[in-house]
Amino acid sequence: MNSMDQPYFIAIGASGSEGLDDIQRLLTLLSRGTRAVVMIVWHRPSDRVSHLRDILASSSRMPVIVASEASILETGNCYIGEPDGHLTLMDRNRAHLVVGSKGMLQNRSIDALFSSLADWVGPRTIGIVLSGLLDDGSRGLAAIHRAGGLTVVLDPGLKVRGMQQNAIDFDGPISFIGTAGQIAEVVNQLTRQEGDLLPAAYALITTDDTGQIVGWNAGASALFGWQSSDVRGRSYLSLFEPSEPDGSSLEGEIANIPRYPVFNGAQWCLRNDGSRFWADSFLLSKDADGLSGLVIILRNPGLPQPTTPSSISSEPQFQLLTETIPQLVWRSLDDGRWDWASPQWVAYTGQREVESHDRGWREIVHPDDREVTLQAWHVAASRGGMEVEHRLRRADGIYRWFQTRATPLQESEDSSPRQWFGTSTDIDSLRQAEEQVHFLAYHDVLTGVANRAMLDRVLEQTTSAGGQEPAWCNVLYLDLDRFKAINDQFGHRGGDDLLRQVAARIGACVREGDLLARPGGDEFVLVQRVGPPEAGTVLGAKIMNELSRPFAIQGQDLTVKASIGIASCIRDGNTSEELLFRADLALYQAKAAGGGCIKLYDPELEADLRYRQALERDLRLAIENSELDLDFQPIVDIATRETVGYEALARWTHPIHGEVAPGIFIPIAEETGLIVGLGALILELACAAAITWRRQQIVSVNLSPAQLRRHDLVEQVVTVLARTGLVPTRLELEVTEGLLMDDSEQVRNTLQTIRLLGIHVALDDFGTGYAGLGYLCQFPFDKLKIDQSFTRKMETDTGSYAVVKAVVALGQSLGLQVIAEGVETEAQAAMLLAIGCLQGQGYLFGRPVSAFEVPS
Structure with missing residues (x-):
């Protein structure tokens, strides 16, 4: 690959807490024309790297991409690495990344990236x-310094305290120190591609406040032939062929140079062998932590001697070039009027050549872009060049985006630019692509409304009032x-169609200035940015009315x-996190109330949630420390009233709240996944208690669906039986009727294996209507347990009695034993015996008792 075709690699490291602000500022200032690959390592593991990408993409003029394994790097893109990893460049010909973990290099991810680039890219590393x-x-x-690349740190007086000594040591690895703006200017000057010309080398020289050389990079050694030890302490003016006999006032010159690059003109430079070369130079003042002086940048070595400007456009080669390249080429005077324009300019604008000379860009620049173009032109003289993006009107009246660059071509005796040479490059397709990328970064692809990234951004802006009371x-x-259920019925295409229509209807209710977002799934969030809390309820009612019409x-x-669910900024919270959290709580309350309604945030909701979260935390610890107990409720022969077994029931005594009802902690365990550990603990405790009973009754233990779906359940049960010494025939495992809906081969095989071990399997809560009767033939059961809701009403409700009677008959026909739960009266017991139900469970026969109270 030709060196002139190779891009620069800009590696940015930021490990401090304020690094994000500096990265944003630098990316904002880096030119789109920077012909480089930008790579970022940022040490903030607590932040999501995708969130960092969204923040940087909103301020950068280049696409910001999260680096992935073996990413092929492309010029003009910015790549960011995972906070816990490191980026390493591999294979200079293909230029792709390897993304590793922090453990590989002891979290030296900035060092890793810098060293890798120095090895592979060498002097084209920044x-x-x-x-x-x-x-x-x-x-x-x-x-990087040893490889001849450019090394830069932010002003150590501001941030980089750990590298301050390196920054002020002329033999140290730091080539340049300065503000983010100065850093961007230096990088832009070194990496900018001017037409088809790319600087092949550069020299970067720093001086102290007297103009004596204190810094000298590898590029300077290559151009001048001197090493740093040869030039240290010499005046930087000794590098140039004198243009003033007395050398003028050096200190005054340094004091008057601004803190951004100033084009110093093309001039003759002197090598150590006495020869000379023609090069552009830029001057930049620096003032960091007490240091002041100059940074001199020399580029484009070996340029031919300057041709008289007036003759440039008449050279045949130049005419051929301007007629064939796609750029609009022009030359102007100080007042901005063109005094020459290429044929492409005339063809694009539709102006005659004389009109082009008289009016220049004034008439064809888009009105919205004229101010920024004027500002760029006014500061161009002091900065040594201009670069601006604006829209230019085509001959047919259509505007397209162009990138215009201008460079001083000739200077007068008072050093004010007299003529400027510039090009305007059509970047309309690139801008459209960038706008599309930006749209996709902040909008939901399916519905076209804002996505979660945009929602977070707008909420943060809305609730951050700069120290004032928020609106x-x-x-x-x-x-x-x-x-x-709708998605299952109509499929994903139907579900997507519904979401698009819902978004359109909600959007019709939104005023200008409000935001509608779809964070994901079937959820939508609307930010009403103006209006009291009552306005949210009015808007919610309007939306409900819109959605009530059929789709x-x-x-x-x-x-x-x-x-x-609705939350208000003033009433319920002032931060974006609080508002989303509390609106979500209100939504939860609306769903719990049956749906189809509006609920306002209630502080008691949050108190209940905190209580529930505390219970979840304490329940987890109680399970880990085996701090739960069991009660046992007898299962009896209804005719003889003999106890034939006990059902194990979990009990939890909280150290602060006392007895927590199973109806509270069991659902928490099921929702959080703790039910698997809780179920294992109950099985262990139940088997250990049963082995102490003198009579050989059965102990019945409930299995949750989550336990039954585990592939290691059989192994777990066998291990518990072996550890406690309980024979398998004394263990009964109960599963709920809802499990029958899980028509999986794995569940059926597990139940079958359990039965083959001699363990009884009972179907609990039968009759509640979850499954069809056909499922009973597909799963291996020994018993049916009639749900207590039917047993308790069988005396007064003929429908409940009919269900109980039918279940008993069904069990008998299938050869299954039937047990009735919730038996509380003698009349119920008599009715059960009359229809053939021989076993029962309920307060009539005995309440749950502790393990110590079970008769031995």
Whole structure:
């Protein structure tokens, strides 16, 4: 690969807490024309790297991409690494990344990236440290320095305390120190591609406040032939052929140079062998932590002697070039009027050549872009060049985006530019692509409304009032009721169609300035940015009314209900996190109330949630420490009243709240996944207690669906039986009727294996209507347990009695033993015996007792 075709690699490291601000500022200032690959390592493991990408993409002029394994790096892109990993460049010909873990290099990810680039890219590496602790990055900068690359740190007086000594040591690895703006200017000057010309080498020289050389990079040695020890302490003016006999006032010149690059003109430079070369030079003042002086950048060595400007456009080669290249080429005077324009300019604008000379860009620049173009032109003289993006009107009246660059071509005796040479490059397709990328980064692809990234950004802006009282703001959290059933019925295409229609209807209710977002799934969030809390309820009612009309899905009319939770910025919280959290709580309350309604955030909801979260935490510890107990409720022969077994029931005595009802902690365990550990503990305790009973009754233990779906359940049961010494025939495992809906071969095989071990399997809560009778033939059961809701009402409700009678008959026909739960009266017991139900369980026969109270 030709060196002139190779891009620069800009590596940015930021490990301090304020690194994000510096990265944003630097990326904002880096030019789109920077012909480089940008790579970022940022040490903030607590933050999501995707969130960092979204933040940087909003301020950068280049695409920001999260690096993945073996990413092929492309010029003009910015790649960021995972906070816990490191980026390493591999294979210079293909230029791709390997993303590793922090353990591989002891969290020296900045050092790793810098060193890797120094090895593979060498002098085309630019290493930038924006913030750092101790020496993180210093070793990598030293490697880049040795390879001849450019090494830069943010002003040590501001941030980089750990590398301050390196920055002020002329033999150290730091080539340049300065502000983010100065760093961007230096990088832009070194990496910018001017037409088809790319600087092949550069020299970077730093001086103290008297103009004596204190810094000298490898590029300077290559151009001038001197090493740093040869030139240290010499005046930087000794590098140039004198243009003033007296040398003028050096200190005055340094004091008057601004803190951004100033084009110093093309001039003759002197080598150590006495020869000379023609090069552009830029001057930049620096003032960091007490240091002041100059940074001199020389580029484009070996340029031919300058041709008289007036003759440039008449040279045949130049005419051929301007007629064939796609750029619009022009030359102007100080006042901005063109005094020459290429044929492409005339063809594009539709102006005659004389009109082009008289009016220049004034008439064809888009009105919205004229101010920024004028500002760029006004500062161009002091900065040594101009670069601006603006829209230019085509001959047919259509505007397209162009990138215009201008460079001083000739200077007068008072050093004010007299003529400027520039090009305007059509970047309209690139801008459209960038706008599309930006749209996709902040909008939901399916519905076109804002996504979660945009929602977070707008909420943060809305609730952050710069120290002032925030304005009124309501957050409406909406969720469609029974969307999963709709998705199952119509498929994903039908579900997607419904979501698009819902988004359109909600959007019709939104005022200008409000935001509608879809964080994901069937949830929508609406930020009402102006209005008191009551306005949120009015808007919610309007949305509910819009959604009440049927939707046309796949040729069918579908009625949909939604639940809405509302939180107010002033009343319920002032931060974006609080508002979303509390609106979500209100939505949860609306769903719990049956859906199809609006609920406002109630502080008691949060108190209940905190209590529930505390119970979850304490329950986890109680399970880990085996701090739960069991009660045992007898199962009796209804005729003889002899106890034939006991059902194990979990009990939890909280150290603060006392007895916590199973109806509270069991659902928490099921929702959080703790039910697997809880079920294992109950099985262990139940078998250990049963082995102490003198009479050989059965102990019945409930299995949760989550336990039954585990592939190691059989092994777990066998291990518990072996450890406790309980024979398998004394153990009965109960499963709920809802499990029958899980028509999986794995569940059936597990139940069959359990039965083959001699363990009894009972179907609990039968009759509640979850499954069809056909499932009974597919699963291996020994017993049916009639749900207590039917048993308790069988005396007074003929329907309940009929269900109980039918279940008993069904069990008898299938050869299954039937047990009735919830038996509380003698009349119920007599009715059960009369229809053939021989076993029962309930307060009539005995309440649950502790393990110590079970008769031995």
